[in-house]
Amino acid sequence: MEDQYIWSVTSKGHFSVASTYSISLKGLLHQSQSKWLKIWHLPTIPKIQHLLWKTIHNKLPLPDLLLNRGLNISSRCNLCDEPRQSTEHLFMKCPLIVPIWNQVGITHLLGNNNFITVLESIITSLNTANRDSILYTALVYSILWYVWVGYWDHTFRHEPFIANRILLRAITVAKETLQHFKVRIHHPTRFISWSRPSSPFLKFNIDSASRGNPGEAGIGGVCCDSQARFICAFFEGVGWNSALVAEALAARRALSIARNLNLRHVIIESDNLLLINLLNGQIAEAPWRIAAIVSDCRSISF
Numbered sequence: 001m002e003d004q005y006i007w008s009v010t011s012k013g014h015f016s017v018a019s020t021y022s023i024s025l026k027g028l029l030h031q032s033q034s035k036w037l038k039i040w041h042l043p044t045i046p047k048i049q050h051l052l053w054k055t056i057h058n059k060l061p062l063p064d065l066l067l068n069r070g071l072n073i074s075s076r077c078n079l080c081d082e083p084r085q086s087t088e089h090l091f092m093k094c095p096l097i098v099p100i101w102n103q104v105g106i107t108h109l110l111g112n113n114n115f116i117t118v119l120e121s122i123i124t125s126l127n128t129a130n131r132d133s134i135l136y137t138a139l140v141y142s143i144l145w146y147v148w149v150g151y152w153d154h155t156f157r158h159e160p161f162i163a164n165r166i167l168l169r170a171i172t173v174a175k176e177t178l179q180h181f182k183v184r185i186h187h188p189t190r191f192i193s194w195s196r197p198s199s200p201f202l203k204f205n206i207d208s209a210s211r212g213n214p215g216e217a218g219i220g221g222v223c224c225d226s227q228a229r230f231i232c233a234f235f236e237g238v239g240w241n242s243a244l245v246a247e248a249l250a251a252r253r254a255l256s257i258a259r260n261l262n263l264r265h266v267i268i269e270s271d272n273l274l275l276i277n278l279l280n281g282q283i284a285e286a287p288w289r290i291a292a293i294v295s296d297c298r299s300i301s302f
């Protein structure tokens with residue numbers, strides 16, 4: 001293939017103003033907020049995500065913030081009469097809140113840490129494939145939400161702030177979250193089968209895997225004949241690559257092995273429909289990242 005200019009942001013490699021805007025926007029977000037963007041993917045309801053987002057950006061309209069903005073209001077905590085109400089006091093240090101954290105056994109996290117650090121450690125430790133981890137984080141977020149609601153119900157409606165009631169509400173929401181995610185955690189078993197190629201064909205089953213997309217990637221393949229007899233196999237690391245590139249590299253490796261062993265009538269089987277359609281010629285223009293590899297595959301196989 002001849003060298004050509006490629007605009008690497010788009011799959012076809014063509015320049016567009018929209019792609020430039022998109023990538024610059026991502027860059028800005030990445031610089032300022034990337035570690036907090038995960039809040040929007042947390043296993044919880046949107047109103048709690050908004051509360052967390054405002055909390056970590058210090059945007060909750062509590063007396064501490066409102067006084068700094070020049071509002072003439074009382075600075076006291078309406079629950080315990082502490083002289084300065086702040087996010088850290090309301091969610092961590094208020095004597096009416098501490099018993100809630102004690103009851104759920106996570107006082108150690110609160111220790112001497114700053115509240116944002118505590119939130120960050122909870123968010124980053126979440127494992128969405130683990131039932132206990134989801135329940136734990138859902139409970140923490142739900143407690144924060146009901147403390148927030150309870151504080152304002154007490155302030156404006158003079159409703160008593162009862163720690164046990166807050167905790168019971170939070171547990172209910174946390175359990176609902178768990179039920180919701182249970183569905184996603186449990187992946188139903190799918191049965192797949194391998195079909196023999198008809199003689200005189202051989203079948204090369206190829207696959208690839210990467211830690212992330214892109215990420216450290218590996219490829220492999222097994223070739224069998226129409227009697228399901230083993231002919232040959234390969235596996236190797238292919239460095240830092242996207243899933244699509246790795247799959248294309250697996251196809252090229254399989255075809256080159258078949259050529260070197262003088263194997264004819266070889267079928268390549270892959271779970272990547274785009275790659276198969278490209279190799280079959282049903283799609284003519286390959287994404288630029290794999291264009292050269294697809295071109296190699298075509299020249300080997302014909």
Ligand SMILES: [Zn+2]
Nearest residue numbers: 077079080094
């Ligand atoms: Zn207080």
